[in-house]
Amino acid sequence: MKKLLILVSIMCLPAILEAQTPSRFHIVVDYHYNLSLSERYMGESFTRSDGYRIHGNSLHLTALYNISNRVSAGAGLGLDRYEEPGYNTLPVFSTFRYRPIKSFLDTYLYTNLGYAIGHEQNLYAGWMWDAGIGYTKMFYRHFGLNFQFGYNFKSFRVPLNDIMQSNLRHSLSFGVGVVF
Numbered sequence: 628m629k630k631l632l633i634l635v636s637i638m639c640l641p642a643i644l645e646a647q648t649p650s651r652f653h654i655v656v657d658y659h660y661n662l663s664l665s666e667r668y669m670g671e672s673f674t675r676s677d678g679y680r681i682h683g684n685s686l687h688l689t690a691l692y693n694i695s696n697r698v699s700a701g702a703g704l705g706l707d708r709y710e711e712p713g714y715n716t717l718p719v720f721s722t723f724r725y726r727p728i729k730s731f732l733d734t735y736l737y738t739n740l741g742y743a744i745g746h747e748q749n750l751y752a753g754w755m756w757d758a759g760i761g762y763t764k765m766f767y768r769h770f771g772l773n774f775q776f777g778y779n780f781k782s783f784r785v786p787l788n789d790i791m792q793s794n795l796r797h798s799l800s801f802g803v804g805v806v807f
Contacts, residue, residue, distance in 0.1 A: 650768050651693045657804030659685040661709070661779045666796040668712065669787060683709035683781075683798060689722055696732060699724040703739070707755075707781070709796060714783050716743035718755045735761050737775065745784070753782035753793065763806055775802035 663681035665674045673679045689703035700723050707716045720741025726732050738758045745752040759777015766772075779800040782793045 653691045653693075653769070654807045655687075655689040655691060655703075655773055655804050656807075657685075657687045657689065657773060657775065657802050659683075659687070659775070659779070659800050659802040661685060661707075661781075661798035661800050663709070663796055663798040666794065668794045669785075669792065679711055681709075681711050681796070683707060683779075683796075685800075685802075687718075687720075687804075691722065691724070697726040697729075699735075703741075707743070709781065709783075714751045714785075715745075715749065716753065716755075716781070716783070717745060717750050718743040720755060724761070733763050733765075735763070737761050737777070743781075752784045754780075755782075756780040757800060759800065761802075765806065769807050771806040773802070773804040773806050775800065775804075777802075 661683035663675065663683065665672060666681050673681065675681060685705055685707040687703050687705035689701055691699050691701035693699045703720050703722055705718045705720070707718060718741045720739045722737065722739045724735045724737045726735045728734065739756065741755050743751065743753050743755060757777055757779050759775055761773060761775040763773045764771050777800050779798040781796045781798070784791050785794050
């Protein structure tokens with residue numbers, strides 16, 4: 628029995644070592660719920676306290692490269708839907724992550740900066756910016772869970788009487804995702 632246990636341990640050693648060695652390249656699929664705090668729409672300001680149910684949902688696909696143990700950078704593509712009024716956006720963004728505390732390498736600060744490409748009626752164009760704190764727990768070399776909490780800024784280029792106007796939205800963002 629003891630020999631069998633030693634043999635199984637030796638056979639599993641490469642898989643255990645591989646799982647503990649972090650990969651330099653990851654793909655992340657994240658879902659975010661954006662709880663909107665305020666919006667400037669058509670020249671007027673609206674908040675949740677005014678009775679508006681302003682919120683959004685985002686699905687992002689991000690490619691990340693670990694430059695070092697503390698720094699990661701990458702690019703992503705998303706599909707966002709913001710409610711009341713309804714906006715669909717297709718953001719293309721760059722991302723940067725920094726792990727400031729060596730003993731907590733799974734916790735990081737992040738920022739995303741990008742622009743949503745779009746057409747006036749179906750997809751609205753505009754700038755986006757996210758900043759916050761995240762936590763990634765890797766169970767295997769290419770499988771883990773990702774959690775984020777932060778601030779989400781979104782601008783929308785909306786036509787008003789043949790004039791393009793920027794509407795601005797400020798939100799708290801709660802995200803969960805899978806890392807491959």
